[in-house]
Amino acid sequence: MQNATLAFLGAGNMCGSIIGGLIAEGYPPEQITATRRSEAPLKEMQAQWDIQVSSDNIATVASHDVIILGVKPQMMKELCDQIRDQVQASKPLIISVAAGLTAETLERWLGGDVAVIRTMPNTPSLLRCGATGLFANNKVSESQKALAESMMQATGIALWVDKEELMEAVTGVSGSGPAYFFLMMEAMQQAGESVGLTPEVARQLTLQTALGAARMATESDVEPAELRRRVTSPGGTTEQAIRTFNEGGLTELFEKAVKASANRGKELAELLDQ
Numbered sequence: 001m002q003n004a005t006l007a008f009l010g011a012g013n014m015c016g017s018i019i020g021g022l023i024a025e026g027y028p029p030e031q032i033t034a035t036r037r038s039e040a041p042l043k044e045m046q047a048q049w050d051i052q053v054s055s056d057n058i059a060t061v062a063s064h065d066v067i068i069l070g071v072k073p074q075m076m077k078e079l080c081d082q083i084r085d086q087v088q089a090s091k092p093l094i095i096s097v098a099a100g101l102t103a104e105t106l107e108r109w110l111g112g113d114v115a116v117i118r119t120m121p122n123t124p125s126l127l128r129c130g131a132t133g134l135f136a137n138n139k140v141s142e143s144q145k146a147l148a149e150s151m152m153q154a155t156g157i158a159l160w161v162d163k164e165e166l167m168e169a170v171t172g173v174s175g176s177g178p179a180y181f182f183l184m185m186e187a188m189q190q191a192g193e194s195v196g197l198t199p200e201v202a203r204q205l206t207l208q209t210a211l212g213a214a215r216m217a218t219e220s221d222v223e224p225a226e227l228r229r230r231v232t233s234p235g236g237t238t239e240q241a242i243r244t245f246n247e248g249g250l251t252e253l254f255e256k257a258v259k260a261s262a263n264r265g266k267e268l269a270e271l272l273d274q
């Protein structure tokens with residue numbers, strides 16, 4: 001995997017997180033190039049990771065094996081128009097991180113007959129704690145699949161889905177998911193303040209509790225439901241809090257939120273593929 005040259009076109013929040021994770025995992029920085037519209041953030045990325053940077057998408061496509069399309073879905077058509085001829089000339093592996101846009105749309109925008117892997121990563125990739133879903137079109141070879149998988153595994157876990165529509169489900173759960181936990185942290189800190197803690201104490205207790213709970217859930221074989229039961233003493237304090245969450249319909253609310261994110265992915269794909 002470490003022989004492949006990787007170009008991140010539109011290296012903002014998400015691709016910056018993947019690059020940071022790859023560098024932390026020991027990927028050779030001289031084999032990574034990032035492009036972006038403005039020079040200042042590119043210079044920062046170069047100083048931070050010692051990677052190559054460029055503002056020339058076409059020349060960058062020409063000189064790399066794997067092209068990661070990192071722009072917002074709304075900017076993707078313009079980027080594909082710009083690089084199409086070069087993609088047809090050098091036929092690199094294309095990896096998209098964009099929400100919604102299908103592999104078929106991307107392949108068509110790039111002129112057809114292109115190996116496209118659609119991924120849905122998340123920003124904890126930066127800490128090699130990412131979660132990525134992947135789907136490959138039928139032009140992708142087994143060795144290209146293995147390369148994309150090992151690249152994303154370097155930033156966390158990487159799981160393939162066999163039906164492309166499941167990429168919307170992945171987006172609803174793990175692509176958007178870090179924001180749900182951040183929202184919970186914000187809400188819990190505020191609640192801590194409402195029962196008298198200072199903002200700093202409420203913040204520290206909230207974040208350490210989130211970290212501890214996530215580590216217990218991921219580092220043991222015990223299911224989250226059982227871990228929850230072990231905190232919830234019959235007739236005790238937690239029981240009252242859990243009852244309050246259940247009465248407020250937390251499970252149903254999560255289902256609605258995940259579906260809203262997934263549906264927006266489908267909607268974006270339809271809106272943008274004109």
Ligand SMILES: NC(=O)C1=CN([C@@H]2O[C@H](COP(=O)(O)OP(=O)(O)OC[C@H]3O[C@@H](n4cnc5c(N)ncnc54)[C@H](O)[C@@H]3O)[C@@H](O)[C@H]2O)C=CC1
Pocket residue numbers: 009010011012013014015035036037038057070071072073075078079097098099120121122123175176
């Ligand atoms: N932010 C997140 O948590 C996640 C984002 N994604 C996907 O990642 C993609 C990017 O999202 P973010 O990183 O949040 O956006 P961002 O706005 O931080 O990064 C995109 C970058 O692309 C640059 N750009 C736009 N057009 C360009 C062009 N033609 N050439 C070079 N650079 C160009 C922009 O200036 C910007 O710096 C989106 O498609 C999104 O759906 C996927 C999973 C999670």
Ligand SMILES: O=C(O)[C@@H]1CCC=N1
Pocket residue numbers: 099171175176
């Ligand atoms: O909010 C978004 O559209 C992107 C995709 C998943 C996470 N962030």
